Amino acid sequence: MTCQLPSDCLNEIFEYLEADKLTLHSCLLVNRLWCEISVRILWKNIWNFKSSFQQHDTLRIESSIISTLFACLPDESKELLHKNKIFISTPTSKQPLFNYAAFFRALSICEINRMVDNAFKDKPLISPLSLKDRNYLVMNEMIKMFASQIYSLKKLSYRYYYNINFSFPYFPGVKDLSELYCSSNLPSSFFHQLSKVCHNIQTLSIDFQDHDASNELKEMISLQNNLKNLTLSTFDVSWENIIPALKNHSNITKLYLYGNFDNLPFSFVSLFPNLQEFIFSFLGGEDFENFRTLQYVNFSKLQTLKIPYQCPKPEYIIKFLENNGKNLKKFHISESDKAFNLSIAKFCPNLKNLSAIFNNGESDVLKTIFINCQQLESIKIWCGEGLLTEKEIFEIVANYSPNNFCELKIFNESYTGISSEDLECFFISWKNRIPKKLLTLINIKDDYTYDLDDFEENRKIIEKYENLGIIKFRTIEYEEEEKGEFYYY
Known part of the structure; x- marks a missing residue:
């Protein structure tokens, strides 16, 4: 006799798998209950799901997402789109097994808009509408679906500079919104609606575009009860007139x-x-x-x-x-x-x-x-022409870094680097340190700089001391490093 865990226990277990999308995806195939629980978690933030895959899979994944959402549209939306000769192939001719749109807890209007654009890219225009109006109509119907189906939205990204200009419908699910990423020039009706039902935003990011903050945006900010994280970004206007709305935070x-x-x-x-x-x-x-x-x-x-x-x-x-x-x-x-x-x-x-x-x-x-x-414990250092050399940095780290030090990040802006002899000398010095501590050595690279493991001899030395448990080595792209440090949603 088999024993089945209650659904609430399974849900709690699967929540821990959220960061491992591939493993969670395999749970879909176990049985109906596992499938129902897994699919809810997978679809609550599809943006994280996309980032789990390699770049070459992105378009395929986006196409699958859009076709699935298209299949979830209510009949009146489908009829309107068909009337205007707008078609997107769906995974099956039958009604979807789940209402996937209702599972969303994070919604990016800009990303949905971009995926819709890609879905029609390189396809002949058979609709009587212009390309812009066709995409606008699809977006409008999808936003209406999200607004009516999502009962608890946690994260919303809606920025105006993607040429999206639709009327945001009544959206009861935003009452639970905790993260908002927006631009200052969104329609004032959008912020007015949020002010009525949404008072628990903890993370707020505002791009100042074209003009200063509207009175409705300032009111929405003032009405928040627990604002913790604030991002202000501007490239052409001042954020000065929003400051009075921040005084209560x-x-x-x-x-x-x-x-x-x-x-x-x-x-x-x-x-x-x-x-x-x-x-x-x-x-x-x-x-x-x-x-x-x-x-x-x-x-x-x-x-x-x-x-x-x-x-x-x-x-x-x-x-x-x-x-x-x-x-x-x-x-x-x-x-x-x-x-x-x-x-x-x-x-x-x-x-x-x-x-x-x-x-x-x-x-x-x-x-x-x-x-x-x-x-x-960790230091990131630039080296190269006019700066300290890798050899100098390694010698100082080996001889002067404190006992808790365990991570060294190197970004070499020059085309030359440390010799294999000096590299091994550093590893030997680190090996002899007391107390002993594993060193994580991170090489930050871009297309124009020297990489620590560019040469076979260096790679052999690095591998040797990794096998000895002295160091742990990895190379990361400069853009990846910068994104991890300074990126905002």
């Missing part, structure tokens, strides 16, 4: 600012005394003079600070570190300034993770950081 713990010019107000950051993570990511600016007021503000809970591109004046950041460096655990900076790097050693004794650039002749600065930052 002192509990924000993560703040990400993105842009391409420096004439922006930054003093509003002081509204968030509970800030734990701050990313300041800008291109096209100069001195970011408006950052000046922040250098004196104390954020007693700040643990992560990342400035991946252009930096405010070094003296501003140095003063900021003097006030806030003691509690920092993670600090990433692209500024190659000796005085600035020395301030890291002076003001950030509890760092565990550091990304920094050291100019040629600054080996003593790196040594000082290792000596003063005894909690350091």
Whole structure:
């Protein structure tokens, strides 16, 4: 006699498999109950499901998703599309086994729009509608389906710059929305509707497009009860008029600012005394003079600070570190300034993770950081022309890194690198360290730089010391590394 676990127990077990989509996918074939539970989890966030596959499978997966959703459309939508000679092949002529649209808990309007575009790509236009109007009609019917079928939506991404301009229907499922990614120039009716039913957004990301925030957007922000994570991104307009709506959200713990010019107000950051993570990511600016007021503000809970591109004046950041460096655990900076790097050693004794650039002749600065930052576990360092060499970095890491140190990331911007003899010398030195600790060595590469394992002799040495349990080596793409560090949905 077989014993079947209750569905709620199976559901809890399968939830742990959510990150392993391929394994979860195999559960579909066990029996009806397993299939029902698995399919709900697989479809609640199809964007994660897509990313589990290689790039060459993406179009096939997207086509399957769109054809399945097309099959789920209500009869009146199908009739409307057929009337306009709009056809998408479906997996079966029968009604789908499940109403897949109802399983969505994360919805990206932009991604759905892109997949619809791809579904009709290279297909002859037999509809009396224009290409744009045809795709618009399909999108409109799908959005109506989602709005009526999804009873509990957790994540919504809806940005206007994909030329989507439909009227967002009444959507009761957004009452449970906890993550919203939007642009400032969405129709005011969209934000007005959210203001009525959605008050529990914890993660909010706004792209400022074309114009400032509308009154409806500001009202929607003001009405949130538990906003924790805020991302503001702008490339042509200021976010100044949204600041009054943020004054009631002192509990924000993560703040990400993105842009391409420096004439922006930054003093509003002081509204968030509970800030734990701050990313300041800008291109096209100069001195970011408006950052000046922040250098004196104390954020007693700040643990992560990342400035991946252009930096405010070094003296501003140095003063900021003097006030806030003691509690920092993670600090990433692209500024190659000796005085600035020395301030890291002076003001950030509890760092565990550091990304920094050291100019040629600054080996003593790196040594000082290792000596003063005894909690350091991981460091990412650029090397190459005008910077410290790989050989210098390896020697300093072997001799001066603290006991807990266990991860070294190297990005070599030059076309030359360390010799096989020097590489093995580093591994031997690491092997002889006390206490012994496995070192994860990560080689960051792009199409124009030297890779640590480019040469066969280096590969043999790396493999030898991996087999001995001294190191763990892997290579990652520069874009992958940057996306992991600074990407926002």
